[in-house]
Amino acid sequence: MKSEAKIRAALPEGLLPETVRDMYERMVLTRLCDDRAFALNRQGKIPFAATCQGHEAAQMGAAFAIKRGSDWVFPYYRDTALAIGVGVTPRQQLMCLFARKADVFSSGRQFPNHYSVPELHIASISSIIAAHVTHGVGAALTFSMRKQPLIALISFGEGATSEGEWHEAMNFAGIHKLPCVFFCENNEYAISVPQRLQMAVKNVADRAAAYGFAGVICDGLDPIATYSAVRDAVEKARRGDGPTLVEAKVYRAMSHTSDDNQLTYRTSEEIESVKLRDPIPRFEAWLKDRGFIDDATIKDVKAKAQTAVDEATDWAEAQPPPSEDDLFTHVYATGPLS
C-alpha cells in the first residue's frame, strides 16, 4: 500500500458525515497528544511516553463501533486513540502524562496511557500483557448473567496472543458465547520480536477457530473498514451470538516506547517505509474525495487540536503532584491496613 492509496470502503450505512469528521478530529487530536508526550519526554518533563502512531485509524474505528460510554472497554497501553475516541480529553491525557494528583486514571500511579475512567466505562489495566483479557470476559459474563444489553471490547497487540491467559480468556468466552469483541491491533512487533517468532500462524484471526467463533481481518489503516468489522462483531455479540476476534492489521510508526530504540532491531528502510503508510493523511484524502471535509476545515481542525493540547499541557503542568498522604490511599476500602 502506498501513501497515495485511497481508502476504498464506502461510507457504511448509518455512519453520518459529521460522525466521520468527528473520527478524523479525534485522530488528529490523538496524534498531537502523542507527539506532545514524546516532546515532553525529550525535554525531561516526563519520564516516559508510549506511542499509538500507526494505530489511530484502527482504534478510532473500533471506538465508534461500540456504544461509547455504555459498552465497556478493556484497552491496552497503546490505545490512546481508542481512549480519546471513547471520550478521554486532552486535559485527562496530559494529567496522566505529568502524573498529577488529580489524574483521573490513577492519580499519578500508573504509567501513561493505562486508562481507567469509570464514567466512560473504561476499565483499569496493568502493564502485564493480556492480564486484562480475562477481565473483559468476566465483564461480558456479568452482562450475560444480568441480562444487560452491553458488550465488552477487549483490545491487545499480537504479542498478547502468545500469553496463556489470552487463550484461557478466548476459550471461556467461546464456551459461554459471551458478548465480547476481541480486538487485536497487529503491528507485527512485540517490542522487538517480530510476528514470525511469536506464532506459527499467518494471522492472529486464525487462532479464533480453536475457540469456536469467527476470526476476521480488517485493514487497520482504514478507520471505516475497521469500524465496519468491529460493528458487525458488536452487533453479533449484542444479539447473543457470541464473541468475534477482529484482527486489525496496523504498523508501529515509532519505537515501542520512549525507552526503546527500534533501530536495534528494525532496518531504517523498513522504518521509512512504514512512515509512508500514515493513516491520518489517507483518511483526510478519503474525506476530501467525498466532500466531507475541505482544506480550510482540515486547517481549522488541526489548529483547534493544537490549541487544545497546548492549553491542556500548560494546565496539567501547573496542577499539583500527589501529596505524601496519597501514598496510602485506596489500599483497601477502609484505608491502609497491615
Added chain:
Amino acid sequence: MPTKTVLEAVRDALHDEMKRDEHVFIMGEDVGPRGNVFRITAGFLEEFGRERIIDTPLAEASIAGVAIGAAMMGMRPVAEIQFADFIYPAYNQIVGEAAKIRYRSAGGNTCPLVIRTPYGGGVRGALSHSVSIEALFYHVPGLKICAPSTPRDTQGLLVAAIRDDDPVLFLEHKKTYRLVKGDVPDGDFTVPIGKADVARAGTDVSVITYGLMRHFAVDAAERIASEGVEAEVIDLRTIRPLDRETILNSVAKTRRALIVHEDQKFGGVGAEIAAIIAEEALFDLDAPIRRVAGPDVPAMGYAKEYEDPFMPSPERIAAAIRDIAAL
C-alpha cells in the same frame, strides 16, 4: 445452636449468601453436578441454576481473571481453586491484578472478590495436595487472607469475606473439613476480618497460630497445664490484616511468645509476627521468640515417613511450650 463441621459451615455460608444477594455466584472446577470435590456445593446447581454455579474449564488463571472482571462490574464472585496447590497459574491475576485494582485506579475500580481454596496437609495428599500457600500471598498489600479453623469462625468469616469490598483469599484447611465440629450460631452473623481469637486463655506463654494448628496448640496447652504451665493460644483467624493488638497484649502479659504454623518456617507468616514482637515488645520478653513450623524442604512427601515429621504435632508444640516456659 446447631453443631456442624467446617465443611458444612463453608456450605452454609455460600448457600446463605447466594440466597441473600443475587450478585453472588460461584465459579470453579467441578462445582456443578459434582458439587465440588468435597461436595461443598452439592445441590447448588439445582437450586441456583447454571448461570450462578459455573463449572469452569481447567484453567486457574481464567478462574481468577474472569472472576476479577465480574467483580469489577459489581458482582460478588466466589471463585474456587480446587486445591491450593493449583493456585500458581492464578498468581499473576491475584497478586498482579486483584490486589492492585483499587490502588492503581485510585478507587475508580474495585474488586470485591473471594477466592476460596482448600490447603494444608496431614491427609496423605502428597506433594500437590498438601501445600500451605499463605506466605506467598501474605506479602501483598491489597489482599486480605483468612485462615479460620472452627466451624463458627469459618462461616462468619466467609460471609464477611463475600460482603467485603476488597479481594479476600479464603484458606480452608482441608483436614479440618470433617474432623472439626463445633457450634455455630443460627441465622445471619459475621466474624470480623482482621480480629484474632483467644482460643485458650493463659498466663505463662503466648502461642500464636492459625488453621489446623489452633487445634493442635490448644491440645498441647491442655496437656501441659498439668505441669503447671498455662499457655494462651491466639488463633489469628485472619493473617492479613494482622491483629497486632491481640498479639502484643498477650505477649505483654505472658512475656513469652511461641509461633506455630504448618507452612515452612523460612519467610513464613511466623517470621513477620516474630519481627513485629521484636520491634514493638522486645523489652516485654523474658525469653527468645520461638517458632514451630514446617521444615524447609520443597514439599510434603506422600509416604507417612515424610508427612508425619513435616506436620507440627501437639507433642512438638507442647515440648516447645515447656522449653520456653522454663527460660
